[in-house]
Amino acid sequence: MALHRTWAVALFGVDGVVVEIEADVRKGGIPNLHLLGLPDAALQESKNRVRSAVQNCGEDWPQRCVTLALSPAALPKTGTSYDVALACAVLAGAEQVPPERLDGTVLLGELALDGRIRPVRGVLPGLVAAVREGMTRAVVPVESLAEARLVEGIETFGAESLADVIAWLRGVGELDADPDVPDSGDVDDALRRPDLSEVLGQPEARWALEVAAAGGHHLLMTGPPGTGKTMLARRLAGLLPPLTRQESLEVTSIHSIGGLLPTGSPLIAEPPFVAPHHSTSLPGLLGGGAGLARPGAVSTAHRGILLLDEACEFGAKRLEALRTALEEGEIRLSRRDGTLRYPARFQLVLATNPCPCAPVRDVDCHCAPQARRRYLGKLSGPLVDRVDLRVRMRPITSMTMLPGTEPESSEIVRERVAHARATAIERWSDFGWQTNADVPGPVLRRQFALPAEATALLDRGVEVGAVTARGADRCLRVAWTLADLDRRPRPGADHVAAALEFRDRRSA
Incomplete structure (x- = not known):
């Protein structure tokens, strides 16, 4: 039997790595299943889930020596999202499904014993990683199809069961391509x-x-x-x-x-x-x-x-x-x-x-x-x-609002x-910052330095130890925000004083 491959995704935080699954199904010896590539306990148990799911979908489990290798082998593999990819790798290795549609396809999902495909975590970041590494198609649990469609640059399909995936691989069935979005009712509420x-x-x-x-x-x-x-x-x-x-x-x-x-x-x-x-x-x-x-x-x-x-x-x-x-x-x-x-x-x-x-x-x-x-x-x-x-x-002091004083x-x-x-x-667009709180202190003190008369009170606070150097930078950030709310091009002495008052230790 020839080697056949499928692909899944391993997640490390919000970063993903495409995992290649190789299946070697050969005659001779005692029928068994070996899983290689640092699988955790949940992934080790997938051997039994995959076998039962394949058999309960009406397919024959190969009575041969089956070896499944997950690469990169040095990376730990965790979770149950590899089940569908493992099942398809075994069936392709046993020549029970054609391998053409598996090329460039990422398969994600956990298998129930009856062949149903259950949703898994991390579909969105997993498919982002798949696109980055050149994958062109993805098969995910049908409940996760709406999430998968958020990723651009990859064709996504939803499957309810392993039998649906097998029929699609054989060209005798189709998978869901449009997510079933429930009626959200009154969006405003x-x-x-x-x-x-x-x-x-x-x-x-x-x-x-x-x-x-x-x-x-x-x-x-x-x-x-x-x-x-x-x-x-x-x-x-x-x-x-x-x-x-x-x-x-x-x-x-x-x-x-x-x-x-x-x-x-x-x-x-x-x-x-x-x-x-x-x-x-x-x-x-x-x-x-x-x-x-x-x-x-x-x-x-x-x-x-x-x-x-x-x-x-x-x-x-x-x-x-x-x-x-x-x-x-x-x-x-x-x-x-x-x-x-x-x-x-x-x-x-x-x-x-x-x-x-x-x-x-x-x-x-x-x-x-x-x-x-x-x-x-x-x-x-x-x-x-x-x-x-x-x-x-x-x-x-009062729970009653006077007329004209509604908040x-x-x-x-x-x-x-x-x-x-x-x-x-608009001001920070050339630097890539979105808010005043993101701006580093050195930029505010050098490229966007305020006149000495505007920062005199703040300088005095640093001199007497009432404000730390970090606190001074944060006062400048707040001063720029106050100026933006006041629709002024740059902060003045009153804005810096108001920012300094927000750091009054008596307020803590």
Whole structure:
């Protein structure tokens, strides 16, 4: 019997590698099946799944010595997405199906014992890798066809069972080419986000939220319970512009690997909002797991919002672990089977009470000064220094709005944010940055340096030690955002002073 090949994809984070599967089916010896190429436990078990699926589809399993080699052999192979490719390799090696349509075709899917093809994670990033390495066709589970169609440059088909794939390979059947997208109903209701008009009072916090949305800045809100910290944070995503096509594919790839995509319409077009509970583990926050690590909350929030509500309850260890992601925009996870990289460029929103007892009024606090300092000390200086905007929440004194004092809606604020973002994109387009928060400090201090009279107050703050060098750079970024919202060509002294006030230590 001749050697025959099929192809699958191995995922390492959001990066994929096309795996060549060679099947050697020969006479002689005791009938058996050998699987080579560093398979994990789930992949080792595929030998039994594949045999049962082939037989239950009415095909003969070759009573011969079968050897399946997965290359590159040195790369660990994990998961169950190789099942369909393995089955087709065996059938082609036994000359039970013609090999012509297998050439240049990637096969993804997990097999049930009766031959049904079950969906797997990571179809989108897997097919992106397949296109990069010259594959021209892909067969995926029919439930994943809508996700597969997001990838350009490759012909995609959906299959419900192994029998459908076998019929297609023999030229006696066709596979689904159009995804079955369910009726989403009222799109406006489905996409509706909480509105800013529902939040009473808090003018300083509302302004900080607008600045954060316009410039992509991190935000810290401190105040007693019930003053609207969580409500405001949940309305930040509604102020952000929709994701670009490239950003949508990045976010969708991460959610695909995590198994979080909605069925039928998988493309994520809106910035994600992720709010893990304060009891979440370190792997749950950053990513982790046995073998090759899965994405955590920081990567799921890529291009969106990560809210840490009751931030001081997370503990210092988990909070300090965020520092690298905040600086570099990605997280690197080293595990037994290798080091993975996941994007993690998000806006961090921290919301916390000022002390453990969390009274509605400061005068009712029973905490000792040491207890208050110890509680807020969980937000370390290096972490808070990376937060551009800090705001102290006001106690709510009235639940009744006077006529003519209705708060602005998200739609009105979103228009100002969109204009400020467009201004920033136009200014930084030659450099490839999208928001003011992305701009490195040296660029702001050299190529876009402000006049001495504009930065005099900031220079004085650095001189007396009230602001660190990192904090000064972040003040300049906020000042540019304030100027964009004010529709000024460049920041003035008032913008720099307002940015410096956002870093007032008394607000933390």
